[in-house]
Amino acid sequence: SLGVPVVGRRTGGIPELIREGKNGLTFETFDELLNGVRKLLEPKTNRKAGRIGRGVAKRYSWKDVAREIEDLYKSLLE
Numbered sequence: 001s002l003g004v005p006v007v008g009r010r011t012g013g014i015p016e017l018i019r020e021g022k023n024g025l026t027f028e029t030f031d032e033l034l035n036g037v038r039k040l041l042e043p044k045t046n047r048k049a050g051r052i053g054r055g056v057a058k059r060y061s062w063k064d065v066a067r068e069i070e071d072l073y074k075s076l077l078e
Helices: 030-040 043-058 062-077
Strands: 006-009 024-027
Touching: 006 030, 024 030, 030 043
Parallel strands: 006 024
Antiparallel strands: none
């Protein structure tokens, strides 16, 4: 949401939020982490990934997530 690319461990739901090579990079090993950080330090890659990441983050606002959870609870009560 701050316009900077991210690096996250390839586990759980993280790969759903990080579009590999688009808004950041995922890793499993320490060497993959180091290589990912090196790539993201390149200004051109950094700017583009940050821009894309900001767009992804907009789709996951707290307000939208809360509304989805509320809708789910309401559907379970019907």
